[in-house]
Amino acid sequence: MTARTAPLLVIGGGQAGLSTAHTARTLGLAPVVLEAGDRPAGSWPHYYDSLTLFSPARRSALPGSSFPGNPDRYPARDEVVAYLAGYAARLDADIRTGHRVERITRTEGVFEAVTAAGDVVAAPLVIAATGAFSRPHRPPLPGLDAFSGTVLxxxxxxRPEPFAGKRVVVVGGGNSAVQIAIELAAVADVTLATRRPLRFMPQRIAGRDVHIWLWRTGLDTAGWARPLLAGGKATPVMDTGTYRTAIASGNPDRRPLFVRLDGEDAVWEGGVREHVDVVLLATGYRPDAGYLAGLGALDEHGTPLQRAGVSTTVPGLGYVGLEWQRSFASATLRGVGADARHVLTRLRRAAGHAGTGA
Incomplete structure (x- = not known):
């Protein structure tokens, strides 16, 4: 089996992989990008229909290409997919869709990636850019596995229409959980169940989007700001006031997480039981980097062992697109470019790369 060689191999062709490819070209490297899907859009085509960005278009662009249209609007899911497709088409990079990487090995300083179809690409440097949103997280809630209703x-x-008239419990307290619960509440009886009280962050402060202020103050890209923006608190929910008003009205109602699920019932604190048709888990995602398992690059939970995107166990391996990889913006359209430059610069320096790659 003959391996195609490249100076840099990027796994994943979504926002993290595309920004990495762009940055690599500015550094003189000719990357090969392997994307499992049928188009270079990452997870975006698989999100719910009504999803819109929580940051305005002017703060939602990849390096080298502004987001088209009104810079103060909040682009919808399909606009992001189209933006990523256009970005990929303009890149001077070898992007191969339909190439799912199954495993990566490393011998004498050279990585070899093997795809599901048996193709092999070899490179001295690898960036795992499959991001933080490729593996849905299903927490071990009491009774979940034996729940006789529907678990999603x-x-x-x-979209909400298939849930019309049903009793739905949405589990989670982040932006998506709140947005989905409120959308479902128009057609269903919905409870938003969270471990902690909801934490709202104003979408606009003094007439400007909060992301503009985060950028101007440097908090958006400051690693030290994590205790301030996240810490042990609930994930902040961006809100113009609409979400807070909807929750305060009781439609949907917000409750502490149920004690357990039992058959087709949810059992709440105090022993109150009620029938539930659907439990919808808006409980986030985890990195899907199983193709790195044989390298010793992951911990026992499958989480990358890394510092600021550089592997702490495997020389020549880096990551782009992980949540809080370096800052609040790390897993966002606006943040992946800076992280890609940081990681590539350090990997090349460690490997002694001074010239260009072709």
């Missing part, structure tokens, strides 16, 4: 993850949710 937010990754399976598309």
């Amino acid at each position: 993850h937010a990754s399976d949710y598309r």
Whole structure:
């Protein structure tokens, strides 16, 4: 089996992989990008229909290409997919869709990636850019596995109509959980169940989007800001006031997480039981980097062992697109470019790369 060689191999052709490819070209490297899907859009085509960005278009662009249209609007899911497709088409990079990487090995300083179809690409440097949103997280909630109703993850949710008239419990307290619960509440009886009280962050401050202020103050890209923006608190929900008003009205109602699920019932604190048709888990995602398992690059939970995107166990391996990889913006359209430059610069320096790659 003959391997195609490249100076840099990028796994994943979504926002993290495309920004990495762009940055690599500015550094003189000719990357090969392997994307499992049929188009270079990452997870975006699989999100729910009504999803819009939580940051305005002017703060939602990849390096080298502004987001088209009104810079103060909040682009919808399909606009992001189209933006990524256009970005990929303009890149001077070898992007191969339909190439799912199954495993990566490393011998004498050279990585070899083997795809599901048996193709092999070899490179001295690898960036795992499959991001933080490729593996839906299903927490071990009491009784969940034996629940006789329907259990869905937010990754399976598309639109509210199929849930009309049903009793739905949405589990989660982040932006997507709140947005989905409020959308479902128009057609169903919905409870938003969270471990902690909801934490709202104003979408606009003094007439400007909060992301503009985060950028101007440097908090958006400051690693030290994590305790301030996240810490042990609930994930902040961006809100113009609409979400807070809807929750305060009781439609949907917000409750502490149920004690357990039992058959077709949810058992709440105090022993109150009620029938539930659907439990929808808006409980986030985890990195899907199983193709790195044989390298010793992951911990026992499959989480990358890394510092600021550089592997702490495997020389020549880096990551782009992980949540809080370096900052609040790390897993976002606006943040992946800076992280890609940081990681590539350090990997090349460690490997002694001074010239260009072709």
